[in-house]
Amino acid sequence: MLSNRSTVPEIRFRDSSRTRWGVDVLSLSELRRRAPETLRAPQRLRFHLLLLVQGAESDHMVDFEHVRLQAGDVLWVRPGQVQQWRLDDRLKGTLLLIRPEAMAMVMARVARRHEPPRLDAWPTRFPVPSPRRDQALRLLACVADALPRSGEGERGGDVLWHLLLALLLHLEHDAARSPVSGTRLDADRVHRLLRLLDASTGERLAVHEVCRRLQLTQSTLARACRSTQGLGIKEVIDRRVALEAKRLLVDTDDTVSRLAERLGFDEPTNFVKFFRRLEGDTPSAYRNRYRG
Numbered sequence: 198m199l200s201n202r203s204t205v206p207e208i209r210f211r212d213s214s215r216t217r218w219g220v221d222v223l224s225l226s227e228l229r230r231r232a233p234e235t236l237r238a239p240q241r242l243r244f245h246l247l248l249l250v251q252g253a254e255s256d257h258m259v260d261f262e263h264v265r266l267q268a269g270d271v272l273w274v275r276p277g278q279v280q281q282w283r284l285d286d287r288l289k290g291t292l293l294l295i296r297p298e299a300m301a302m303v304m305a306r307v308a309r310r311h312e313p314p315r316l317d318a319w320p321t322r323f324p325v326p327s328p329r330r331d332q333a334l335r336l337l338a339c340v341a342d343a344l345p346r347s348g349e350g351e352r353g354g355d356v357l358w359h360l361l362l363a364l365l366l367h368l369e370h371d372a373a374r375s376p377v378s379g380t381r382l383d384a385d386r387v388h389r390l391l392r393l394l395d396a397s398t399g400e401r402l403a404v405h406e407v408c409r410r411l412q413l414t415q416s417t418l419a420r421a422c423r424s425t426q427g428l429g430i431k432e433v434i435d436r437r438v439a440l441e442a443k444r445l446l447v448d449t450d451d452t453v454s455r456l457a458e459r460l461g462f463d464e465p466t467n468f469v470k471f472f473r474r475l476e477g478d479t480p481s482a483y484r485n486r487y488r489g
Contacts, residue, residue, distance in 0.1 A: 207420070210244045210296045215258035215344050218354050219244075219296030220361065222341035225288060231475065232437045236282040239447055239487060245295040245316075246280075247368075248272040249325070249333060257282065259321045261443045261487075270332050271368060273319045274387060279444055291337050295361070302354075303361050314365045317391070318384055319372040329371065336364040383421035390422070394437040399463035401438075439475045442468075446484040453480050 210219060225248075239258070249268045257264040258281040259274055266288070267274060274280050276297050295303075304313045325333055340360045349471065389411055392400070407430065408415050414432070422433050438460060446458050457468035472480050 210294060218302075218344075219299030220340065220344065220357060221292075221294040222337060222344065223292050223294075225284070225290045225292065228282070228292060236284055236473040239279050239281045241277065241279050241448065242274055243276055244297065245293075245300055246272070246274040247274060247295075248290050249293075249330070249337065250288065250290040251284055251334070253287035255283060255285035255288040260440055261447075264322050264323070269324050269326065270322055270392070271325055271333075271371070272322055273316075274321070275374070279447065281435055291334065293337060293340065293364075299361075302402045303358050303365070307360050308360060314369040315366070315384070315388070317388055319369075323367065323372050324372045330368070333364065333367055336360065336367060340364065352443075372387075383424045386411070386418060386421040387425045390418065390430075390433065391437065394434060397408070398438075398441045399459060399461050402434060407434065435475060439472065442472055442480065443476070443483065446480055456480065 210216070211221070215221075223231075248266075250268055250272070250273065252268050254265065254267040257266055257272060259272075260278050264272065285443075300316075315363050340357065343357050343360055347460070389408065393407065393410060402410075404415060408418055411418065419430050422428055422430050426433055428436070442456065442460055445451060445459065449456075451459065453469065454465045457465040460468060462468040469479055470479075472483070476483060478486075
């Protein structure tokens with residue numbers, strides 16, 4: 198019998214009287230004390246995680262991509278992504294954890310008056326230069342100070358939401374900087390493309406079908422992908438499928454045949470060829486590498 202049992206532990210938000218609004222701030226040293234057993238193996242988050250690195254360097258992995266962290270960097274991990282800590286003991290930093298429901302409350306407040314931060318477009322890692330880094334740390338400290346007071350009814354929650362919004366808007370300036378940049382309209386189009394692909398993981402969408410569903414011409418979408426991602430439409434689609442394949446390989450016990458079916462491939466051999474072409478390895482070898 199095939200199994201969908203997850204082999205990657207889900208890390209959920211820890212509720213307490215201090216974190217009743219779904220927000221927490223802690224240092225990396227406190228994280229090491231809280232959950233030392235979870236810091237070496239891959240894990241799937243069910244909340245937003247923001248790390249502001251304050252000292253030393255270390256490696257990290259997000260959705261099977263290597264990330265090198267150093268002082269002044271922000272690490273941004275979204276709910277559902279697979280990460281693996283490779284913490285150097287000397288690494289120092291401050292973590293902000295936000296439940297999806299809490300993030301929705303923050304976004305609802307800013308949307309009334311201004312355009313909210315485009316969190317889906319934030320890169321996994323981006324540098325924050327000084328003195329903006331010091332300002333971000335002060336905002337994080339204000340959020341931490343507000344947590345015990347957030348139990349004081351709705352007023353406490355409002356204070357917390359506004360502080361979080363101030364922090365996110367402050368970081369948006371640096372998150373928006375990217376080696377490959379395009380117009381805001383191009384970024385919006387690619388954002389719609391990625392959302393479509395995330396919602397269609399069981400289909401093998403052709404370029405013309407993607408364009409039809411997005412109501413964009415192929416030349417328009419190709420220009421947007423090239424200017425913001427440095428890739429063609431087909432490459433963006435294939436990379437998204439490969440990412441979902443990697444998540445399923447590590448996260449479930451499904452056979453390669455079952456995974457091929459779930460991802461919309463008509464034959465397992467086509468899936469194996471596809472995966473080897475993009476990742477340079479077979480699906481089974483990739484699973485063994487991450488599962489030991």
